[in-house]
Amino acid sequence: MTQPQLAAPAGVHSFDDFTPLREVVVGRADHYTAHDADPTWRLFYFENVAPHLAAGQRQLSIPQQIVDELNEDVTGFADALAGCGVRVLRPSAPGKDVQVSSPWWSSSATPPLNVRDNTVILGKTIVETAPHIRGRVFENDHLKAHFTRYFEQGANWLSMPRPALAAGSLDTAYFDREGIDVTAATADETAVPVDGLGLEMVFDGAQCVRLGRDVLVNVSNHNHELAYRWLERNFPDLRWHRLPGIADNHVDSIVVPLRPGLMLLRSPHYRQFLPEPMRGWEAIYPPPSSVPEQDYDEFGFVIPTASRYIDINVLSVDENTVVVNSLYPELIALLEQRGFTVVPVRHRHRRLFGGGHHCFTLDTVRDGGPEDYLAA
Numbered sequence: 439m440t441q442p443q444l445a446a447p448a449g450v451h452s453f454d455d456f457t458p459l460r461e462v463v464v465g466r467a468d469h470y471t472a473h474d475a476d477p478t479w480r481l482f483y484f485e486n487v488a489p490h491l492a493a494g495q496r497q498l499s500i501p502q503q504i505v506d507e508l509n510e511d512v513t514g515f516a517d518a519l520a521g522c523g524v525r526v527l528r529p530s531a532p533g534k535d536v537q538v539s540s541p542w543w544s545s546s547a548t549p550p551l552n553v554r555d556n557t558v559i560l561g562k563t564i565v566e567t568a569p570h571i572r573g574r575v576f577e578n579d580h581l582k583a584h585f586t587r588y589f590e591q592g593a594n595w596l597s598m599p600r601p602a603l604a605a606g607s608l609d610t611a612y613f614d615r616e617g618i619d620v621t622a623a624t625a626d627e628t629a630v631p632v633d634g635l636g637l638e639m640v641f642d643g644a645q646c647v648r649l650g651r652d653v654l655v656n657v658s659n660h661n662h663e664l665a666y667r668w669l670e671r672n673f674p675d676l677r678w679h680r681l682p683g684i685a686d687n688h689v690d691s692i693v694v695p696l697r698p699g700l701m702l703l704r705s706p707h708y709r710q711f712l713p714e715p716m717r718g719w720e721a722i723y724p725p726p727s728s729v730p731e732q733d734y735d736e737f738g739f740v741i742p743t744a745s746r747y748i749d750i751n752v753l754s755v756d757e758n759t760v761v762v763n764s765l766y767p768e769l770i771a772l773l774e775q776r777g778f779t780v781v782p783v784r785h786r787h788r789r790l791f792g793g794g795h796h797c798f799t800l801d802t803v804r805d806g807g808p809e810d811y812l813a814a
Contacts, residue, residue, distance in 0.1 A: 449591035450802050452559040454648050456697050456754040457806030461525045463581060464516040465551040465798045467508050469534040470791065473498040473741065474546035474573050480623035481608055482570045482687065483743045483792065488622065490741050496626075497546070500790070501737045508787050512551070515761070515783045515795060522755045522781065527802075529553065529580035538576055542604035543629035545572040550580040552793040553800045554690070557581065558643030560653070560673055561808060563594040568601045568641050568665060570608070570687065572629075575600065581800075588802065598668055601638050605631040608640060609659035612686045641665030644688040644797060649695060650809035651677055654713065658683030676808075679713045690796050691747045696722070696778075697757035698811045702750050715812040722776065724750045725768040732786065742789040751794030753801075755781065761795050763788060 473479060475496050480487060516526045529550040536547035548571065556578045558565050564585050566578050578585075589595045601607060605627050613620045640661035647654035653673075657666050657680050670678050685692060693712065694702040703709065703721040710717070727749065734740040749766040762770050764782035773780050788794050 450559060450562050450564055450588045450593035451807075452648075452801050452804045453561050453650050453808055454695070454804060454806045454811075455796075455801065456695055456757050457804045458756040459519075459522075459524050459754070459801055459804050461527065461801075461803035462519060463527045463529065463553050463584060463800040463802060464512065464519065465549075465553040466529055466531065467505065467512055467549050467551045467791065468531050470505055470508065470549045470551060471500050471502065471534075472546065473500070473743070474548075476543070476545050476572055477624045477627045477629070478545075478571045478603055478608065479573065481610070481620060484613065484618075484620055484623055485686070486742050486744065486789075488620075490739075498739070498741055500740070504737065504740070504787055504790065508791060511783075511785050511787075512798060515785070515798065518761065518781055518783045519755070522759065524755065525803075527584050530583065532580060538573060540572075540575075540602065540604075542602055542632060543572055548573045548577055550577050551791060552644075552797040553581065554644045554793070554797045555642040555688075557800055558646050558648075559800065559802055560648070560676065562592070563596060563673075564588060564802075565643070565669075566595075566597040567643050568598040568639050569603075570640050570642060570661075572603050575603070584802075596672065598641065598665060599639055601640050602632050602635060603629075603640070604635065605629040606636060607632075607638050607661075609637045609661045611660060612658040612683055615683070637661055637664075639664040639668060642687060643800075644690050647689060647693060647695065649716075649811045650806065651675075652679060652713070652810075652812050653677070654679045654681055654689075654693075654716075656681045656684055656687070656689045658686050662687075677812075681711055684708055684711045688797075691745050691751045691794065694750060694752060694796070696754060696760065698809075700776075702752065704747055704750060713812060722772060725772055727766055727768055729765050729767070731789070740790060743792040744789045744794070746789065748788045748794045749785075751796040753795040753799055763794065
């Protein structure tokens with residue numbers, strides 16, 4: 439499907455996830471051949487990786503065939519968006535086996551694939567967030583050429599305080615409340631603490647759901663609470679809604695607004711946690727998938743990092759057009775029954791790299807403004 443070429447807002451302009459998409463950054467996975475399973479990585483992906491990891495495992499190799507297929511699928515995704523009339527930007531190419539370090543720790547760099555995480559666009563402002571994972575601290579450098587261009591076009595550009603991510607920086611309150619013992623995730627911590635620092639601001643852009651003048655924010659621990667306060671203070675013209683820890687971090691495979699009044703929602707259980715006006719929205723619940731998860735036995739030890747619900751991590755091109763994993767035919771059929779035009783794009787290894795199509799993107803220009811979608 440090709441969109442008509444309408445005049446797009448100049449520079450950064452993105453208030454939501456469903457009005458017509460004009461410009462988007464699509465991540466890249468060059469050299470994504472390993473995970474560095476340091477304690478920050480283990481804690482972030484704890485629910486999915488804990489059953490598979492032994493203490494002391496750090497470098498988890500990813501077979502080259504899987505990396506090649508991932509890159510092929512991401513390229514196909516970028517091409518599909520371009521075919522819809524969207525201007526597609528890409529991060530700069532990451533190097534191979536890049537190491538990053540601070541006075542407190544060292545780690546392996548993560549390629550700039552899930553670009554949704556380290557930035558959130560709030561209207562005409564680029565906000566670089568405060569990464570959870572040490573290997574991602576410099577990841578946004580691969581996007582800085584684009585951010586600089588947007589700044590020169592008039593965008594505002596802010597960064598949350600960069601977290602030290604030293605020993606003792608991360609709050610385990612979410613897991614404590616759920617009765618989950620995460621001590622194994624930090625048992626092999628080699629980082630050192632910063633005297634007197636304690637818990638600090640740590641936050642990802644994918645913890646936000648943008649709805650015009652309203653922003654929903656998942657807050658599951660004190661790290662997130664500090665970031666929530668920072669956002670409130672820096673953006674007083676937006677209305678902020680605290681979601682009470684409905685996940686340990688990201689929420690874009692739980693609640694996905696498709697257009698005003700209609701959302702993709704993982705299950706009815708989550709409706710109670712939404713702002714009161716949004717509880718009345720119609721919800722589409724993802725159907726069971728008939729496509730079995732890929733068998734990785736032939737590759738040996740491969741770790742799933744993403745939720746088994748990652749395929750609801752869809753990307754809207756506009757209020758009637760949605761990009762969906764082609765390997766989820768049941769969701770495609772359901773959305774088509776509701777009148778959506780579905781752009782099927784293959785994503786074979788969606789559980790291995792921590793993200794889906796929404797995670798892979800940073801939508802920098804959309805038509806919508808600060809509308810009040812939650813008006814009573």
